[in-house]
Amino acid sequence: MLTVLTKLVAVFFAGMGLLALALPEQISGTFGTPSLTPEGRNEVRAVYGGFGLAVAGILAAAGSLPALGRGIYFTVAIALFGMAAGRGVAAMIERPQGFYPCWLYLGLEVAMGAILLAATLVMP
DSSP: OHHHHHHHHHHHHHHHHHHHHHOHHHHHHHTTOOOOOHHHHHHHIIIIIIHHHHHHHHHHHHTTOTTTHHHHHHHHHHHHHHHHHHHHHHHHHSOOSSSTTHHHHHHHHHHHHHHHHHHHHHOO
16 A cells, blocks of 8 residues: 555656646646746746656656665655645745645645655565
8 A cells, every 4th residue: 555655646746747847837826926937937847847757756766676765765755844844834924825725735745755754664
């Protein structure tokens, strides 16, 4: 079951990455910025797109890389917890208008981080 969940985390990052590369303003629109400059689209494509696909790829490979898999899962888990923590601090500074997107993504980041952290405990 945990293997399936780690693959779902990889699929999430792949979906985010592909969407960001193809339609960067779809990503930024989620956070209230429906219109971007060329520089803004470049940033979304780089951070959400390229980085998202890189994370998806390394997560997909982690299960078949015994020497590296635990470190990969741990590193991405800590990154996800960092994202959630940053989102939590931001929510304390500027109260979100509703559940979406802040609390939904915070919950997803914590859940995905927990899945990957759990995977580090069961890897050989």
